Amino acid sequence: MEKKLYKSRDRKVCGVCGGIAEYFDIDPTIVRLLWVAFILSGGCGILAYIIAAIVMDDNPVDIVN
Structure with missing residues (x-):
């Protein structure tokens, strides 16, 4: 499984x-x-934190439908 960078x-x-x-x-x-x-x-x-917060996706495992 490939690792991906997501917000925690x-x-x-x-x-x-x-x-x-x-x-x-x-x-x-x-x-x-x-x-x-x-x-x-x-x-x-x-600036790096703001850019990362905008660019990084939420972890799809953590998203509740």
Whole structure:
């Protein structure tokens, strides 16, 4: 089965960090801390997060009909 990158239900804001953590099979807290470091080191993390939140799809397994 091919892995795909989706937003996670484990969300604090939009589920981007949780989705990245699920994709790489790591703790979401680590991804969130790295994302904060990117934001504080130059601000490009905010733009990257917004783009990822728009581009990434919700996980189809999590969508309830």
